[in-house]
Amino acid sequence: MPATETILFVSLCYIGVLFGVAYYGDKRADRGRSIINSPYVYALSLAVYCTAWTFYGSVGRAVRSGPGFLSIYIGPTLMATLGWLILRKILRISRIHRINSIADFISSRYGKSMTLGGVVTVIAVLGIVPYISIQLKAISTSFLLLHTYEGSPANVHFGNLSIFKDTAFYVAFILAVFAVIFGARKPEATERHEGLVAAIALESVVKLMAFLAVGVFVTYGIYNGFGDLFSRAEQMPEVSRLFTLEQRPGTYTDWTIYIFLSMLAIVLLPRQFQVSVIENVNEDHLKKAIWLFPLYMVAINVFVLPVAIAGTIELSNHGVDADTFVLQLPLIHDKSHLALLVFLGGMSAATSMVIVETIALSTMISNNLVMPILLHIPALKLNRRNDLSSWLMAIRHAAVVVTILLGYIYFRQTAEYYPLVAIGLVSFAAVAQFAPALLGGIFWKGGTKAGALSGLIAGFIVWLYTLVLPTMTDTGLISHSFIQLGPFGWDWLRPFHLFGLAGFDSISHGVFWSLLANTGAYVGVSLFSKQSALGHTQATMFVDVYRLSQETQETLVWRGTAFIPDLKSLLERFLGKERTEEALNEYAQIHHVDWNRSPTADASFVAHVEKLLAGAIGSASARVMVASVVKEELLGIQEVMDIVDETRQVIIYSRKLERATDELKAANERLKELDRLKDDFISTVSHELRTPLTAIQSIAEILRDYPDTQKEEQSNFLEIMINEIHRLSRLINQVLDFQKIESGKMQWNIKPLDMIKVVQDAVDATRQLVTDKDMLMTVHLPENIPTITGDRDRLIQAMVNLISNAVKFCEPQTGQITVNLYQRYNKLHIKVTDNGIGINESDQQVIFKQFRQVATSGRGRPQGTGLGLAITRRIVEFHAGKIAVESELGKGSAFNIILPIEKL
Amino acid sequence: MTAEAIRTKRLIGLFLLGYLLFNYPLISLVNLPARVGGIPILYAYIFGVWIVIIILVALVSSKDSRAPR
Numbered sequence: 001m002p003a004t005e006t007i008l009f010v011s012l013c014y015i016g017v018l019f020g021v022a023y024y025g026d027k028r029a030d031r032g033r034s035i036i037n038s039p040y041v042y043a044l045s046l047a048v049y050c051t052a053w054t055f056y057g058s059v060g061r062a063v064r065s066g067p068g069f070l071s072i073y074i075g076p077t078l079m080a081t082l083g084w085l086i087l088r089k090i091l092r093i094s095r096i097h098r099i100n101s102i103a104d105f106i107s108s109r110y111g112k113s114m115t116l117g118g119v120v121t122v123i124a125v126l127g128i129v130p131y132i133s134i135q136l137k138a139i140s141t142s143f144l145l146l147h148t149y150e151g152s153p154a155n156v157h158f159g160n161l162s163i164f165k166d167t168a169f170y171v172a173f174i175l176a177v178f179a180v181i182f183g184a185r186k187p188e189a190t191e192r193h194e195g196l197v198a199a200i201a202l203e204s205v206v207k208l209m210a211f212l213a214v215g216v217f218v219t220y221g222i223y224n225g226f227g228d229l230f231s232r233a234e235q236m237p238e239v240s241r242l243f244t245l246e247q248r249p250g251t252y253t254d255w256t257i258y259i260f261l262s263m264l265a266i267v268l269l270p271r272q273f274q275v276s277v278i279e280n281v282n283e284d285h286l287k288k289a290i291w292l293f294p295l296y297m298v299a300i301n302v303f304v305l306p307v308a309i310a311g312t313i314e315l316s317n318h319g320v321d322a323d324t325f326v327l328q329l330p331l332i333h334d335k336s337h338l339a340l341l342v343f344l345g346g347m348s349a350a351t352s353m354v355i356v357e358t359i360a361l362s363t364m365i366s367n368n369l370v371m372p373i374l375l376h377i378p379a380l381k382l383n384r385r386n387d388l389s390s391w392l393m394a395i396r397h398a399a400v401v402v403t404i405l406l407g408y409i410y411f412r413q414t415a416e417y418y419p420l421v422a423i424g425l426v427s428f429a430a431v432a433q434f435a436p437a438l439l440g441g442i443f444w445k446g447g448t449k450a451g452a453l454s455g456l457i458a459g460f461i462v463w464l465y466t467l468v469l470p471t472m473t474d475t476g477l478i479s480h481s482f483i484q485l486g487p488f489g490w491d492w493l494r495p496f497h498l499f500g501l502a503g504f505d506s507i508s509h510g511v512f513w514s515l516l517a518n519t520g521a522y523v524g525v526s527l528f529s530k531q532s533a534l535g536h537t538q539a540t541m542f543v544d545v546y547r548l549s550q551e552t553q554e555t556l557v558w559r560g561t562a563f564i565p566d567l568k569s570l571l572e573r574f575l576g577k578e579r580t581e582e583a584l585n586e587y588a589q590i591h592h593v594d595w596n597r598s599p600t601a602d603a604s605f606v607a608h609v610e611k612l613l614a615g616a617i618g619s620a621s622a623r624v625m626v627a628s629v630v631k632e633e634l635l636g637i638q639e640v641m642d643i644v645d646e647t648r649q650v651i652i653y654s655r656k657l658e659r660a661t662d663e664l665k666a667a668n669e670r671l672k673e674l675d676r677l678k679d680d681f682i683s684t685v686s687h688e689l690r691t692p693l694t695a696i697q698s699i700a701e702i703l704r705d706y707p708d709t710q711k712e713e714q715s716n717f718l719e720i721m722i723n724e725i726h727r728l729s730r731l732i733n734q735v736l737d738f739q740k741i742e743s744g745k746m747q748w749n750i751k752p753l754d755m756i757k758v759v760q761d762a763v764d765a766t767r768q769l770v771t772d773k774d775m776l777m778t779v780h781l782p783e784n785i786p787t788i789t790g791d792r793d794r795l796i797q798a799m800v801n802l803i804s805n806a807v808k809f810c811e812p813q814t815g816q817i818t819v820n821l822y823q824r825y826n827k828l829h830i831k832v833t834d835n836g837i838g839i840n841e842s843d844q845q846v847i848f849k850q851f852r853q854v855a856t857s858g859r860g861r862p863q864g865t866g867l868g869l870a871i872t873r874r875i876v877e878f879h880a881g882k883i884a885v886e887s888e889l890g891k892g893s894a895f896n897i898i899l900p901i902e903k904l
Numbered sequence: 905m906t907a908e909a910i911r912t913k914r915l916i917g918l919f920l921l922g923y924l925l926f927n928y929p930l931i932s933l934v935n936l937p938a939r940v941g942g943i944p945i946l947y948a949y950i951f952g953v954w955i956v957i958i959i960l961v962a963l964v965s966s967k968d969s970r971a972p973r
Contacts, residue, residue, distance in 0.1 A: 078919055084915050244944075287965045
């Protein structure tokens with residue numbers, strides 16, 4: 001037997017190593033070099049599932065009921081198989097919403113409800129404290145066994161052990177210190193505790209090694225392998241019964257319910273949620289963990305039956321508690337080093353569970369229970385305090401200490417009466433109550449807050465009645481008749497046989513009824529209650545977490561704006577100045593925000609602040625705090641529906657698609673039209689160029705071939721040639737002008753100008769044209785007129801175009817052209833009227849387009865390019881003016897240019 | 905179908921397989937006081953199925969899921 005000093009020394013060394021590893025892990029993390037960023041470490045940290053209950057209790061359970069203990073590890077294996085479906089979704093949701101505990105998850109899902117978070121926390125604490133107590137009991141028992149061992153197996157009793165002689169008390173104290181140092185370092189509970197996880201992974205290795213060592217020793221050291229062990233066992237009927245499940249009615253039902261219960265537990269236990277969700281570094285680690293973790297469970301279970309059999313064979317007639325076989329076997333075989341290793345293995349199993357569970361619970365207690373209450377007590381004036389982060393940390397540290405202390409007190413009061421496994425299973429049943437609300441909540445949008453609350457409460461009450469109340473009889477708080485006959489003799493209310501249900505053991509009976517009540521209430525009430533706008537939004541964001549993009553997630557909830565300084569001071573109060581700066585800079589870098597540009601924050605920034613806060617104080621409190629500085633209200637239910645409703649989204653998309661298609665069609669039409677116009681342009685221009693060219697060519701040929709034509713005729717021909725050349729150059733100029741205007745390359749020479757002068761000049765320029773054809777041109781100009789700014793030459797060009805057009809369409813001799821300039825209101829009107837052939841009403845629309853020439857019957861092809869009016873229109877439009885035509889066939893036309901006079 | 909969706913479906917299939925093999929009535933077939941290779945048949949069955957499921961999960965999750973041809 002090892003000396004007490006040795007045990008203490010080794011234990012202290014072990015704890016020292018744990019502190020060292022955790023410290024090293026944190027240091028590395030601070031320098032950005034994570035040591036836990038590996039699927040293997042992740043899988044090992046999941047093995048925190050295997051507690052002292054596994055280490056000592058599995059053997060105890062195997063001795064009592066054979067292979068039944070395996071169901072507790074088969075369930076998690078099956079759930080791990082589904083991990084890619086369920087756990088990954090929980091992981092993704094938690095990351096996006098900065099969830100920091102299971103209570104926060106459920107509260108956030110159902111509209112960030114404080115009540116729900118509180119209820120979940122209460123259930124978790126009540127359910128888990130006994131579980132913590134059995135870990136402390138295991139440590140205490142194993143230590144007592146080891147150092148009081150007198151050469152023969154015996155049971156230990158700590159009924160009269162003083163607290164100060166109890167190892168569990170000191171261990172509890174050290175664990176509290178460890179959890180405070182490494183588990184609650186920063187106000188943000190979403191922050192990973194890398195050192196802690198490293199230590200937990202190490203503990204998982206130690207407990208597995210220790211158990212394998214004792215297993216190998218028993219199987220191959222005491223016996224000659226599995227075959228030898230099992231054939232000896234077969235000789236003894238009381239041992240060989242362990243080969244099969246218990247032969248009693250309901251044994252398969254119990255087996256199935258245990259598998260189901262442990263499936264839920266692996267997701268819902270606060271410590272599992274902590275290591276698998278909060279401490280997860282990379283979602284991809286799941287891929288390996290979903291088979292590594294089951295492999296770990298296989299390994300730690302392989303030797304349970306051999307140890308149980310060996311223990312029964314060698315120790316059963318000493319009346320020793322089967323929960324201690326693992327430690328007693330090496331002891332009675334005088335293997336004190338092995339016994340010490342087993343002791344350490346058991347301690348690692350117990351301490352890892354206590355540490356992680358307490359940290360998870362302390363986050364819940366501080367964020368979902370204490371903080372909301374404190375924020376609601378006006379007398380404390382917490383809203384006005386500048387630095388709440390130290391408060392937050394103090395509450396969390398206190399919660400750690402209180403949880404461990406409660407565990408210890410519970411152990412001292414009651415744990416002696418119960419085997420490890422029984423208490424563990426009652427805890428499993430407690431956390432299983434979160435299943436409908438949580439698992440339902442991530443797959444079913446219809447679950448409402450009222451539904452979740454009634455489900456939780458119904459399940460909790462049944463759990464208390466069927467599983468917790470009966471345990472109180474052994475401590476003398478409740479009479480035995482209550483259990484056997486039911487309250488007031490109503491036998492249908494017997495806690496172990498509710499409504500007369502028989503054939504279940506007490507645990508599966510309680511699990512069945514509580515989960516039935518829970519699920520029934522959850523679904524039923526959800527179907528008949530309405531969701532708040534926020535609840536609806538959260539439901540969609542949780543269920544459709546893969547479908548909705550990050551941006552949608554961030555902008556959905558807040559429409560209101562807030563002032564950045566307000567938000568910043570809010571963050572500073574909970575996170576501290578330094579961390580706030582850091583977080584905001586990070587945000588600014590990612591979103592390219594300049595804080596100095598505008599003092600108001602947009603919706604996505606408000607949402608971001610809320611999430612940062614949620615990481616520290618939970619989503620429900622964060623919501624309240626942010627709401628206190630944000631000015632506007634929530635989105636209305638209808639708007640939320642509009643945005644998040646699936647069909648709505650589809651409709652919106654298809655509408656957008658339709659609009660885009662229409663736009664494309666229009667653009668296509670326009671392109672076709674332009675293409676056609678280009679063709680017209682080229683054919684007209686080449687045609688127009690060829691006509692004068694042909695004329696010049698033929699005249700030149702005549703002059704060459706008949707050099708002796710009369711002088712008079714010669715000069716006549718030359719005159720025509722010159723005219724045609726003028727026409728050519730005019731045409732080319734017009735084409736160039738038009739092209740310049742169209743492509744925006746025209747150089748405009750803008751100056752203040754007097755329109756009287758412009759009109760006068762245009763009239764003078766065309767005077768010759770008019771008198772050549774014996775037409776009459778009258779000009780009416782006002783005395784004076786406001787100056788406008790514009791390009792003089794282009795305006796003259798526009799006027800000349802109109803006057804020469806008028807000349808073209810009037811009969812020589814009788815043609816009368818009138819040019820009017822006058823001011824009406826703040827507009828200048830320039831009117832060119834003629835008594836020519838007039839323009840068809842349908843043609844009036846198109847004459848301003850390029851290359852539209854009105855085919856005029858009887859007069860043949862009109863002269864000109866068809867560009868004149870198009871150019872005129874462009875010039876007028878450049879001056880912000882308008883051009884219009886009034887005309888009647890046979891009576892003449894009137895072109896009216898209207899130019900605005902700028903107000904000075 | 906995406907690689908993710910295929911992987912998820914295969915894992916759900918394995919879950920159903922495991923659930924079936926580990927539960928009544930199949931487990932009752934091996935709930936016998938006999939031994940195979942020196943090992944109680946129920947244990948041999950449970951650990952055997954367990955290991956097979958783990959190997960299959962490892963194969964499905966580590967391999968690049970390609971659509972079955």
